[in-house]
Amino acid sequence: QVQLVESGGGLVQPGGSLRLSCVVSGSIFSIDRMGWYRQAPGKQRELVAGIFSDGSTNYAGSVKGRFTISRDFHKNTVYLQMNSLKPEDTAVYYCNKIGGSAWSWGQGTQVTVSS
Secondary structure, eight states, X not given: OOOEEEEOOEEEOTTOOEEEEEEXXXXXXXXXXXXXXXXXXXXXOEEEEEEETTSOEEEOTTTTTTEEEEEETTTTXXXXXXXXXXXXXXXXXXXXXXXXXXXXXXXXXXXXXXX
C-alpha cells in the first residue's frame, strides 16, 4: 500500500512563498502522472498542478505562472513551489496520481495565506 506524506505548509502573508513536498513510499518512476490537489473549506478537492512521465507540466488557470511542480525520482518526492500566494490559495494541499485508481489520500498539508 503506497503511503503519501505531504509537508511544507504553513501560515504565510499574501505575496509570500512556500515549497510543499510529497514523499511517496513507493517508486514514482513508473507513474505516468502525478499531481497536487487542494481542498478549501466548503469546496471540492481540485487539481492544481500535474507532472507527466515526459516531464511536461500543466496547471490550473488560477495558479498558472505562480506555482511550479517538480519531482525527484531518487527521493520519490514531488514538490510544489508556490510563489505570489493569495488568500484564495488557502486550502489543504494533497498529492496523488492523476487518473486511474487514486492511492489512499495522505493527511495533506495546510496552507493559510493571510495578513
